Amino acid sequence: MPEIKTRKFVKGAVKALDKSAALSNRMKSAMIRTKKATEQSTNAEETSPEEYASNHVSGWVDRAAHRAVHEFDQQGRKSIQATKKNLLHMKKRLVRRRAQKQPQPDMAKGVFHSRGAFQKSAQSAAKPLSKGAGKATRKTVKTAERAAKTTAQATRQTAKTARTTTRAAHTVSKATVNTLKTVVRASIAAAKAAIAATKAFVSALIAGGWIAVVVVIVLCLIGFLVGSCYGIFFSNEDSGSGITIQNVIEEINADYQAQIDSIKANASYDVLEMSGSRAVWPEVLAVYAVKTTTSPDNAQEVVTIDEVKKAMLKDIFWQMNILSSRTETKTEEVVTETDDGNGNIVQTVTTVTRTYLYITVSHKTAEEMANLYGFNADQQARLLELLSEENDALWSQLLTDVTGNGDEIVSVALSQVGNVGGETYWRWYGFHSQVEWCACFVSWCADQCGYLDAGVVPKFASCVQGVNWFKERGLWRENSYMPQPGDIIFFDWNRTAGQNGLADHVGIVEKTEDGVVYTIEGNAGNACRQKNYQVGDTEILGYGTLCS
Known part of the structure; x- marks a missing residue:
């Protein structure tokens, strides 16, 4: 027989707790855990932000799947353990019942006429009872075993389903991670392209290319202004034709006054009365700018002006402003006050005939001109924008x-x-x-x-x-x-x-x-x-x- 090693135990001895050793062990464990965490966080495969994101997503899915399988397995094991305990408990109860059914010799005295008769009667009575009880017990045990097997099978099937679900989830997670990687790579590529363009722009500025950039920007702005109705705000410069917007406005104003003078010169009157008002120049110029720059047949810029454009502006002005006149003769009583030389005011009423010249100025608004020229929605919007506050x-x-x-x-x-x-x-x-x-x-x-x-x-x-x-x-x-x-x-x-x-x-x-x-x-x-x-x-x- 092999020798059994024993350890001597000294009664009354108390084992002292080595706190320094315990602290050393805890520090060692902490260092090991830190090292493992560091190795996981510095995975060599995580060389880019998208790989880092995908690895963490897949890691999270794996952990969730393993946790689910672990939970199913724990529940299955608990069910099997509970079934085993129930079977053992039932066996113990049957054993106790059998022991209680055995006859006691001392108690049988006086009941039956002889010990042999008692034993025979007890044996004859106990046999059918023990057989029925044994059969019932065996059936109960078999039923419990079958239930345990069914539970175990269900547990295994549940665990298997969980593993299948885990594998499916893992597959989906891999597909998701791959998609995520693709999206992240595309985003990073776009960002890199934008950064590269910015770097090139900055490099151009540093290298002196800012002059070219400014020239390009200025040319773009000039092109926009030249081609749009906003060019009218920059039209008071001579572009080489010898004509400016100032010259044209002054000439039109002179023509307008000449028309009024001509009406007065050709009429015989005693009293002049003028009424109405002209279209203001902002509306005249706005209609001209929109009509000229958006003409479907021959669109032109309005920054410069030549003889053709001057004729167009004059035509618009006279379509917007109309002079009309009429004369009327009236007989009226006129009261004249004079001093009679003695400090008294004397009123004299006389009847006179006067001829009145009425000159009326009527004008069309910019909106009315837009309707007259059949401006479309875009042209009307530009006109409103030019005349906005x-x-x-x-x-x-x-x-x-x-x-x-x-x-x-x-x-x-x-x-x-x-x-x-x-x-x-x-x-x-x-x-x-x-x-x-x-x-x-x-x-x-x-x-x-x-x-x-x-x-x-x-x-x-x-x-x-x-x-x-x-x-x-x-x-x-x-x-x-x-x-x-x-x-x-x-x-x-x-x-x-x-x-x-x-x-x-x-x-x-x-x-x-x-x-x-x-x-x-x-x-x-x-x-x-x-x-x-x-x-x-x-x-x-x-x-x-x-x-x-």
Whole structure:
């Protein structure tokens, strides 16, 4: 018999815990785990971002599949163990029942006549009982075994299904990972191409190629402007033809005035009355620009102008503006007041016959011209865009270049200083009798130097309407502004009614010197006068400027 090794145990001895050794073991285990994690994270195959992503996705799928199989296996094992325990428990119960059924000799005394008779009777009675019980027990055991086998088979089948599912999931994950790799590679390739293009652009700039880049950009912008209706904003330069947009506008304005002079020269009249207004130049030029650049037959740029384009612009102007006239003779009673020499006013009523010449200016709007020319939706959209408020400053700049600076309107206004009553201005405007004529004076001066035709200053008889016109076009400045010659100055008087934020009076800025603004005003004491105020005076409401 082989010798059995034993270990002596000293009773009462207590084993001491070596904390330093335990700490050393823990550190060693931690280092091993760290090393394994590092090796996994620095897998040689993960040489690119897409491989890293795909490996981690596939790793996650593998872990999930193995975890599912492990769970199925654990549940199956638990079911088998529970079945075995039930079988053992049933066997123990049967053994106990058999032991309880065995006869006890001492208890049988006095019951039967002899011991032999008792034993025979007990044996004869126990045989059929033991046979029936044994059969029932065996059947129960077999049933339990069959149930255990069925459970085990079901467990194995479940585990097999899980493994199949795992393999399918793994296959799908591989396909997904491959697709992911393809997408990531394509994205990276596109990013690399963009980076390469950027590097090339930067390299070109560094190497001095920025000059070429700037030239290309400028050429593209020039090409866009030349070919679009926006070229009209850059049309006031001579391109070599000797004609500029300024020349054409001045020539058309002269033709317009010549037409009016011709009507007056060919009519015999006592009183002239004019009414209506012309189409403003921004609308005329906008229609011209869109029609010229989008013509389906012969589209042309509008940055330059020649004789053909000048004829086109003149034709559009006269289609938009129509002059008509008529004369009418009226017999009227006229009241004349005179002094009789004794300090008495004498009124004399006389009947006179007068001939009135009525000149009416009617015009079409840009929208009406678009309908007349049959503009399509795209052409109409371009026309609206050109005339949008966003481009008011561009129109003002272009037309200010055409009409010059504010010195012209200042010169006209100075020539009127001393006029009393303002009849020249309010009758020109269209009124039949004297009104508050300060705004009529400003409008008349603007008309004399072409500002009305150019759309630089509006024709207005109400000071409030004048303020609104400048505000709507972004040409309004508050009273703290340092005004320039030719600016239109508006006042809100602080007098009997007090200031209410609305314009009560208007004039023209002559100049600004040493914090003082000098003005020329009509209807200042019913006459044209020069006046001055401190810049920022509380009664100065603000200014309308000729350009932004």
